[in-house]
Amino acid sequence: MRKLGVILILILIFFFNLQASVKIEYKSKLDPEIIKTEKISGNEYFNVFELNKVFKAKIIEDLLDQRLKVNMYDEQIIFLLESSYLTFQGKIYNFEFPIINKDGKFLIPANFLWKILPIIFEDKITKKSNKLIAQPPINNTIQTIVLDPGHGGKDPGAIGFSKKVFEKDLVLTITKKVKKLLEKNLGVEVLLTRKKDKFVSLQERTKFANEHNADIFISIHCNAHRKKKVNGIEVFYLSTAKTDEARAVEQLENQVVFDYEGGIEAVKKYDDLAFILADMAQAEHLEESYKIATKFQADFINATGAVDRGVKQANFYVLRGAFMPSVLLELGFVTNKAEEKKLTTSSYQNKLANSIYEVIKNFKLRYDQMQ
Ligand SMILES: [Zn+2]
Known part of the structure; x- marks a missing residue:
């Protein structure tokens, strides 16, 4: 009888647990x-x-x-x-x-x-x-980051003061450093639009990011100026260019379409096809892109002590087609003798890479918390 009581209690506990x-x-x-x-x-x-x-x-x-x-x-x-x-x-x-x-x-x-x-x-x-x-739940945390080292292959990008340093090589080295930091510390997937010295059209770059459902797109560049004394760091997010200076950088980065992707016809294609749609797609990320751009700029200046050229809006082809927050970093002028020298040292490259990593990390932490 006692045994039966224990069994009854066990059965009750079992059902109670099922209910709970x-x-x-x-x-x-x-x-x-x-x-x-x-x-x-x-x-x-x-x-x-x-x-x-x-x-x-x-x-x-x-x-x-x-x-x-x-x-x-x-x-x-x-x-x-x-x-x-x-x-x-x-x-x-x-x-x-x-x-x-x-x-x-x-x-x-x-x-x-x-x-x-x-x-x-x-x-x-x-x-x-x-x-x-x-069905497994949708994970809305930041998981995929696309880094876009500018230029490559037949397009060298900006050519340094010494005529020996190419933007395409510098930005690839720095981008790879960022990738390493992100993968090691955040466990996110980091994809590069190019891993070697190869030409990739601007359209392919954002298409790549969209196809891989990237959560953020960061295009990495170095700057050039006909005045050799100009130096410093600036960060851009997409919009119609606001100042003459911003327009000049925009022209410089967009020039690749004219030079290497089929001249005026290619430029027209970008303008006609991509603009309205892509502009709408990017509009909803504008505020986030602006926030990230501001953080990048502050962090760079803090870490490097470089001249602060500010956060700017410009109308880059390479940002237009991205369906996610996206920014374009100009990490310094290779046409300036001193800045070119700094940019080629691994300690300075590490500082820049670390800043990029820190900003992405904080973006992820902030974003993931909101989910
Ligand atoms: Zn560039």
């Missing part, structure tokens, strides 16, 4: 996850932040509007606080019991998991006896 969580299995090799639930006046609830753990959902508490927004699978679910209603893609759904606020945490009835999720995400989540089978 919802198991999520993924349609992939990911390990299953558990959403913990608790019973309050006979109903089962879970903390909304469990959705972050299991579905990588972004939770936004909009207390002013009495709304709780949950972004998952690239869609938004809007809960009305203290009610049992939510809206999704303009439709209203009822999960029977209202959301409750317990010690500042929002608890959602488990009904939502069993009854609503399999309906609103019918192609992604299915209910199977006592568990949910779900």
Whole structure:
């Protein structure tokens, strides 16, 4: 009889445990996850932040509007606080019991998991006896970085004061240093638009970044000026060029299209085909690009003590087609004797590479936290 009692208790504990969580299995090799639930006046609830753990959902508490927004699978679910209603893609759904606020945490009835999720995400989540089978969540953290060493092959870029230093070689060396730092310390995927001394058209560069779903695109260059005394660092983000100086750099970097990609016809092609579409694509990233550009500039000046030529807007072909935040770095003037010399030393290159790494790292940390 005693034995039977123990077994009964074990069975009760077993069922209690089953009740106290919802198991999520993924349609992939990911390990299953558990959403913990608790019973309050006979109903089962879970903390909304469990959705972050299991579905990588972004939770936004909009207390002013009495709304709780949950972004998952690239869609938004809007809960009305203290009610049992939510809206999704303009439709209203009822999960029977209202959301409750317990010690500042929002608890959602488990009904939502069993009854609503399999309906609103019918192609992604299915209910199977006592568990949910779900498509792996979309990971929105920064994972892919495309670095674009300017010029290459038949296009040497800027030619140094000494006539022996080419922009294409300098920027490739620095870019490779950045790649190493990023891969070693951040575990992100770093892709280069060219790994060796090879010509790559401007259009191919952004196409490459788009095709690989890059989270950020950084084009790396060195500058040139007909006045040999001009020196310093400047960072650009995309826009129609604002100053004569910015227009001059823009012309310099865009010249490659004229020189190596088929003269005026090629320029026309870029203008007609790419501009409107790409300009729209880049517009939504403008603010982020500007923020990143500002951080780059501050960090470079801090690390190198170079002349601060500021953050500028220009209309570079190479940034136009990128569907992600993108900036163009001009790391110094090879036409200036002293700056050319510095740029060829590995200690100065390391300083620049380290600054680029630091800015990308902080961008990633800030961005990932928002997800
Ligand atoms: Zn360049």
